[in-house]
């Protein structure tokens with residue numbers, strides 16, 4: 048196995064990937080001035096490196112504090128404050144409950160919160176997802192998300208704590224105005240802080256020049272194979288093929304799937320893969336060049 052991984056290089060940050068002049072492959076330029084070429088590229092740079100800040104009306108001119116969950120460290124700085132948390136996922140609920148001990152907190156969400164027990168019959172939910180096959184089944188997505196995002200894993204107290212009203216949950220507000228929030232029923236109230244618990248996007252800016260990304264900067268792909276750039280693939284994206292895709296449990300099967308597709312296409316097109324260089328993998332799950 049080791050012999051199949053030639054030329055592993057670490058400590059290089061890829062800044063830009065472009066097509067080679069003959070169009071047969073890719074050229075990766077690194078921050079330290081290096082250049083790598085390869086007929087295939089797999090982007091494996093993670094799914095959670097770019098905090099997602101949605102366009103919330105009035106947020107840019109909001110007079111209070113605005114922060115993303117990636118900037119949140121501890122509740123004390125919010126003691127006695129009025130805080131609105133945007134989002135209804137795991138981070139939103141966990142931080143809301145922690146903050147509610149010292150602050151007046153509301154969760155503003157587009158849909159009612161949905162809870163899934165963290166443990167069933169004494170075992171973690173992830174074990175059951177794995178045993179039932181739901182973990183790696185693409186068709187299970189609507190079943191697991193209800194079309195409304197990943198449910199909140201409830202350790203036993205989250206649902207009851209939110210039901211008690213501290214923190215409370217309300218439908219997403221209409222907009223912010225100065226230091227006020229305007230709720231969907233048109234009532235206004237002054238608030239001190241907005242915390243965006245709105246998740247992350249993959250940090251793949253280095254692919255922008257290829258036409259690989261959509262208008263939101265996220266990869267256009269089907270099951271990890273780029274739908275716009277032949278020879279480009281991904282591993283580790285959220286819901287790339289299944290619930291487990293962005294976890295250590297799912298990435299192996301996804302990697303096999305993507306490499307198989309890319310290599311098949313490459314052979315079909317008779318691409319003259321330079322010996323030992325059929326693919327460059329950028330990122331953590333398997334940085335290096337792969338045969």
Ligand SMILES: Cc1cc2nc3c(=O)[nH]c(=O)nc-3n(C[C@H](O)[C@H](O)[C@H](O)COP(=O)(O)OP(=O)(O)OC[C@H]3O[C@@H](n4cnc5c(N)ncnc54)[C@H](O)[C@@H]3O)c2cc1C
Nearest residue numbers: 059060061091092093094095283293294295296330331332
């Ligand atoms: C809060 C949290 C909890 C999680 N808990 C679990 C869990 O319990 N179990 C589980 O299986 N998964 C968990 N995950 C998912 C976890 O992120 C993945 O399982 C795993 O880290 C994915 O590995 P990866 O190699 O795809 O991405 P990452 O671990 O994100 O690695 C990406 C790599 O790419 C490199 N990189 C980024 N940009 C560039 C660039 N331009 N050029 C070169 N290199 C670059 C980075 O330096 C990094 O080394 C969790 C995620 C989060 C956010």
